[in-house]
Amino acid sequence: MLDKEISQAVIGRLPRYFRYLGELKDNGIERISSKDLSILMKVTASQIRQDFNNFGGFGQQGYGYNVEYLHNEIGGILGLHQKHHLIIIGAGNLGQAIANYMNFERRGFIFKGIFDSNPELHGKSIREMQVQPMENLASFIQEQQIDIAVLTIPKSAAISVAEKLVQCNIKAIWNFAHVDLNLPNSIQVENVHLSDSLMKLSYNINRAENT
């Protein structure tokens, strides 16, 4: 199923399907038509069918989709049935916010440790993990088989830390530093630019006021 190249735009929409289907499932809904799903999610039914056709379609359209099956299948495609070991680099407010966001663990992202270059933070306890110095990073990644590093550090430090993580054979970086990381293709990178979404909001305020 993963042989075919699927566009990142489609992939980018899968978590939202997963989220809505999870809520339907929690509310005891067993089946849903693409039309009802489209109304709920405010996308077209045709978009939903096109997206799902990338993965074989997930069952007969006439009968609607089986919610639990679809939720489970999309979770599988997203790799959520596997466990991932995750560390956070940067123990400031954002790093702490992410460490405390328990929902990630439900999805198989296991918080294993937190690091910071600031000696004043070393030993501080964040979700029962003590903040470690950066010197421990390489050995910890190897010993604990860490897959994902979350970067919640300033832009100035992000590039050199990312290069170090590449040397440590990390599989993926979830980057909150305000710089796009361009790393070897073998490393998966997801750049999160919070201010980009704030600027989009600003555009829409501006537009609403001028029309």
Add this chain to the structure above:
Amino acid sequence: MLDKEISQAVIGRLPRYFRYLGELKDNGIERISSKDLSILMKVTASQIRQDFNNFGGFGQQGYGYNVEYLHNEIGGILGLHQKHHLIIIGAGNLGQAIANYMNFERRGFIFKGIFDSNPELHGKSIREMQVQPMENLASFIQEQQIDIAVLTIPKSAAISVAEKLVQCNIKAIWNFAHVDLNLPNSIQVENVHLSDSLMKLSYNINRAENT
């Protein structure tokens, strides 16, 4: 210029152009061709020209773009030349992280106050602002002419707080709660789902391992 309906996909790309052009400007680069910009940003030159044509094209292609002019124009389109008054609702780690993210102020987003329903946090100082009780919200929004509310509260509280904000005539909500807010069209909403981007990363890890 704002009369034409521009797709949210194009709008979603503008902050990234703005960010890259700001860096070029800071590095003293005065002109850049769409080709060089495309290499830097890893998008096609044709995409860049198409995006810019939505706004009249920004100058002659043969000569390249004037970096400062283009940066300034895109900033204007994004509404960044206007000041926006912003409050944060939810004084947990994420709310504090956003309050401390100074870069927003450079873009005209002025942090005016922070609110929380937890009495233990009331009076606590975050970036020289004392956390206020929710009871102050409505009058504060009116007195301080607040445009944007940032929601960094749990999903369970988000919908009722959002409804209250609508009654207070807030212009926009930047929503970090784990639920899509569906509000009247007069309110601009930008939903940020951090776990969606983590799931996308998980997909890409999974895919890399299986191909």
